[in-house]
Amino acid sequence: MQVAIVKYNAGNIYSVVNALKRLGIEPTLTDDAELLMKADKVLFPGQGHAGEAMDYLRARKLDLLIRDLKQPVFGICVGQQLLCRHSEEGDTECIGIFDAEVKRFQPQRHEDKVPCMGWQEISLPQPLQKEGGVNPLYKGILSPLSLEGSGEAPYVYFVHSYYVPVCNETIATADYILPYSASMHKDNFYTCQFHPEKSGKVGEQIIKNFIDL
Template identity: 60%
Template sequence: MKTAIIKYNAGNIFSVSHALKRLGVEAILTDNPEELLSADKIIFPGVGEAGTTMKHLQEHGLDRLIRDLKQPVLGICLGMQLMCRHSEEGDVDCLGIFDTDVKRFLPQRQEDKVPHTGWDTISSLQDPLFKGLSPEEYVYFVHSFYVPVNPFTAAVTDYILPFSAALHKDNYYATQFHPEKSGRIGERILTNFLEL
């Protein structure tokens, strides 16, 4: 099985690569269209800012390529947000795979801290990505923007308000949290993705 990580100006590419190595998977890191199109599984990671990242994807033709992929694709954190229609971060139009927008967290109480950083639970797990997991598992988040609960929501976390911890549509899967930093649970989610 050939697994590819999309190479672009994202911050967590190497932690994703190391997490896959721990599972015995040597992923290729590439922005080459032929290599991406021929891969069995593709991971679209992301730590960064939506506006500059979309500009980079467009300049390299990766925006069209990602929208045309037919194999299972896993977006992580900013990767998930870029798969949505529009982001308030940089007021930018994104890939439009998921017909929903990305919103900025607005603290409601003194104890609401943004970014949402650290371990939190995921619930309402309704996806093959979460096979074998019990409700209320803990995973690791770092984000200041969120995707509201919508018809593509595959898992929910409640921080300031309920939001989409994961999305799924056709061959596109996405997590707001970082499975590569979520210990045993994250490894199980990555394994489930690789076994799709």
């Protein structure tokens, strides 16, 4: 299996490379269009400023390439945000897979700190709780019992100042200041706001589930 990671001016990419290597996968880190198109799976991770990242992607037409990929694509952290329509960070027009606006956290109480940093529970959004539906990305991790505070909800690691509001494509939620999209899915695009590569066994299983799609 050929697994490619999109190479662009964003941090934290090498921790994803190492996470895949722990699963026995030797990924290709590349901004080459042909290699990305030929890959069986594509990961789009990163940390950084949305505007600067989009400038880099547009200069190399990688924004158009990513939009047209047909194999499973996994956007992580800023990768999730860049797959949305627009980000408040730098008033940035993004790739537009998800018709969603990325917003900055607005503290409501003294104890609300931005960025959001640390371990948080993730759970199924209410519509999926009622339907009993769990996305394949969360096979063996989430269930209709995985409600916040239930003792059944897994913890994963977040570091972010911007968030995607809960929407129709949300497949997992987290709550920091307000409920937001911890993970999304549309067609062949899967995302998470948290860092699976830094989330222990839970994160490792999520990455494995993506590879096994």
